[in-house]
Amino acid sequence: MKARTERGERRPGRFGLVLAQVLVIALAAGLTARMWYLQIPMAEHYQRLAEANHIQELVVPATRGQILDSSGRALVRNRTELTVSADYHQLQRRPDGGEAVLRNVAEVVDVPFEDLRKRTRLCGPEVPRPCWPGSPYQPITLVEDVDAQLAMQIMERREDFPGITAQQRPVREYPMGDRAAQLLGYLQPVTEEELAEREDLRTQFTGVDNVGRGGVEAVYDDELRGTSGVRKYEVDRNGNVTGVYAETPPEPGAHLVTSVDERVQRATEDALARGLESAGGPADSAAAVVLDVKTGGVVAMASLPTYDPGVWEGGIDQETYNDLLSEEAGEPLTSRALQGQYPPASTFKVNSLAAGAENGVSLNETYSCPSSISVGNRSFENYEGSAHGSLSLHKAIVVSCNTVFYQMAYDMWKEDGGSTPDDEPVDAMTSMAHDFGFGEPTGIDLPHEGSGRVPDREWKKEYWESTREEACKRAKEGYPDEEDPEHAAYLKQVAKEQCTDGYRWRAGDAVNFSIGQGDLVVTPLQLARAYAAIANGGTLHVPRVGKALVSADGSEVRQIERGEPDELPVSDRTLEYLQSALADVPREGTAQGAFNGFPLDEVPVAGKTGTATGKGKKESGWFASYAPADDPQFAIVALISQGGTGGSVAAPVVREIYDGIYGFSSDDSDSDSDSDDSDEEAEDGDRDAGDAQQGEPALPGGEPPAELPTVRPDGSIAAPGESD
The missing domain is CATH 3.40.710 (Beta-lactamase)
Structure with a gap:
């Protein structure tokens, strides 16, 4: 019988005491385990959370790599410009929110105060553009490309401009102006939509950084952009920076070495512009492609109308953007060489x-x-x-x-x-x-x-x-x-x-x-590739602009793969027959007038004229070719849309490009050509182009360099074969 107290109550038995002890021990063990878990395995996690309360990260963009031609000449490079920027937090700490400071800046740089004020607002769902899309810990750009004297006025009167700095920043520069614009591409700021779609971009972009939008700038954007750095700032509870906590420096982007030759590109653009101008009338656009028949490398690629890619720098206004897309301006953003589709x-x-x-x-x-x-x-x-x-x-x-x-x-x-x-x-x-x-x-x-x-x-x-x-x-x-x-x-x-x-x-x-009419359409690039295959014996190469990526200090070089070529299902006998026939077109056929005076015995040219017709439109002239016919190196195709017959408008353009490559010039290079199109034999003397004279060749030796340019450790660039 169980023991009871004097009042008759039952005393706790041994089982109850043991159960209570077990519960106490279990709770103590659980608490100890939880404390261990928080302090040991999760220590790093909570340390990061704690640091996040007083550490802010800022992405530091890397210097973008240059785009070089096959000899190391810059097709796209960086230049520095002065910008006036504002410290967001310093402005906010001013009694008037920085209004007086911004008015002083507006007066010096001659920009409306309201424009500057809007630029200092942080972008958000309720904040319309213009506003600042970047981090508040990053200097807010107020004015770009500032005159040095104006920048000095601000820097010398710091008491009147608290929180305002003038600093240099790299921007894209295009030494060739509007040449090769569609091939090279341009830069534009990364969009909020892109950041929302790709989480990985948030580790590389601040919201104000630029990305490639066209041409090789877009295709090789990751390599050209490099790797952004990260600077961690210590901030107080009010968000004010108190110091730099840690910093990972950015790695500059690689230089892109292309197969393009800057001199041949200039010669191609100039010849095409003259051809389009001389065609007159309804001629509305033109394109030309120069390929290396042995590799498929793009030596030059031109499209008219064109535009200056510098218009994108600092943002583009709506009117200018509309012009780039308009039919009235000829849609200069479109590359006729790559995207234009015409009956061949x-x-x-x-x-x-x-x-x-x-x-x-x-x-x-x-x-x-x-x-x-x-x-x-x-x-x-x-x-x-x-x-x-x-x-x-x-x-x-x-x-x-x-x-x-x-x-x-x-x-x-x-x-x-x-x-x-x-x-x-x-x-x-x-x-x-x-x-x-x-x-x-x-x-x-x-x-x-x-x-x-x-x-x-x-x-x-x-x-x-x-x-x-x-x-x-x-x-x-x-x-x-x-x-x-x-x-x-x-x-x-x-x-x-x-x-x-x-x-x-x-x-x-x-x-x-x-005969290349009806519903058949091709691009100038496709036609150049086809003629390159005829020239080289049947190999259909994959065209490439990029040759190699070279690190900023030259220590790393990565060749760009060209892709597996295809072979034409055409016998050697048929190819040789075609080659023989094409070689006679400039000598005695429909391109004879355009090549009068050209030294065909020295540099034989093979090619074919073509004239595309369509209801309600003037003829569009083609000339597809390669040279030297006995040892082919280049395939060149030119098109003048609504310019006239192939023999009269396109063949002279191609002849002029060959003149530039090999250093020939004529004493009457601007003579008109009246030769018939690709569908009728030309008469002797239809175009008196004059006798060729030797000048400065765009490509000494008549072939692209086999070696790459050298990027030295100090960043300077040497041409292929040039001594260090």
Whole structure:
């Protein structure tokens, strides 16, 4: 029987005492474990939290690397400019919030006070622009590119300008001005949207830093930008800086060495500008590409209209930005060399000849070149109705006979079964176009590359499905707004055909394709790449602008991979046949007038003219080429949109680029050219360009440097092969 007290209450037994002791011990052990956990494993975490209460981090941007040409010349470099900045916290500690100080600054630098006041506001959801998007511990930029005398006035009167400093900062500089603008690109501040989407950016950007937005500035932005540093400030409870707690210095960005040659780029831009100006009339834009046929390196790339990339420095106003995008200004942000897509016209006949030769068309026979041929119910003509009798395919390239290629394409189309093939058609010409790299991006290291278009059977079906509804509507209603009744009737008939069976690959599609017309479009870069492949024996290189990345002190060099090239499915015999025919075009064919006086025996040039036509537009002139024809080094393509025939406007531009590369000059380089386009043989003396004279070559030796420039430890740059 359990023990009881005198009042009859039951005393706690041994079990109760043991339970109470266990609970006390367990609580003590739990408390001890928690204290150990907080003080040992979590010590570093809580130390960081404690430090965060009085430590503020500031990202210190790295100096951006330069963009160099193949010889080490600066295409884009940094310069320093004076900026007037304000300390946010010092201004806030002023009784008037810094208003008097800002008014003093406004008076000295001649900037409205209200503009300065707005710049010192911290950006936020309720704060409209302009405002300061960066850290409040970073100097707030009030005025950029300040005159040194004005900056000295502020620095010498510090008592009147508390919290205001004048300091130097690096900014981008473009030594070539508006040349190569689309290729090089530009910088713009990182956006809040980018920071929100990518958390990793927050460790590299302050909100006021710039990033590459176009060209190689964008593609190689990470490498050029370098690695930002971090400076940790000690601050008091009011946010005032009391000292520097720790600092990790930034690592400067690497220099980008490109395959571009600055002198060739200048020669290309100048020749293209003169060609566009001399074309006159409705000529609206132009492009040129110079490739190294042995590597695919971009030696020069030009597009007109162009613009000065310096307009982005310090921010761009809306009016200027609208001009860069406007059709009236020619959309200068667009690179016609990379993004412009045009019918290649007769320059495309190399594709048609290769397709025919690899699929049974004899290179040993002669073919009829009448003024026109009939296909279905349509007549397809030579340029201006010219006829050349019987000739070889070699001569058909030289004089640019359309009807030979019309007939070739028509015969191959019929062999495939026409518009209703029973078996899988060969479609040799469209297949060869894909093999030449048309219809898809080349893979160049530049953003926003155009893909062009190869209108094959598959594309025709997709296009029909997307346009059938409109075609059927037009087939029923016609074209009442068309002023020419005959043309309106023609358009209505075309709409009827498109509505019912527009998916079929018709004879007209095939013959137009054979001379680079119809729905086929290519970029100047794609065409230059194709001619480079013909020149080098069939290797289709991946074009590259970047060659190497070199650290700021020259201690590290990283070669940029070029990508795996493709091989043309064209026999050596066919390539040699093409090479021979193209070499005669400047000597006795449609480019003869443009190359009168050029030393073709010294530097033989191979090429092909082309003239693209379109309803309601003037002809656009092409010249695609490579040289020296007997040992190819460069492929050069030029296009003048709505400028005239290829022989009269584009070939002279290319000739002038070769003049610059090899140091030739003529005594009458500004003479007009009246040579016929790619579809008719030129007459001797159509363009008296004058006899070539030796000048200063843009590329001594006639080839790009094989070695890289040297970046010395002190940051200076030596040309390839230059002694240290």
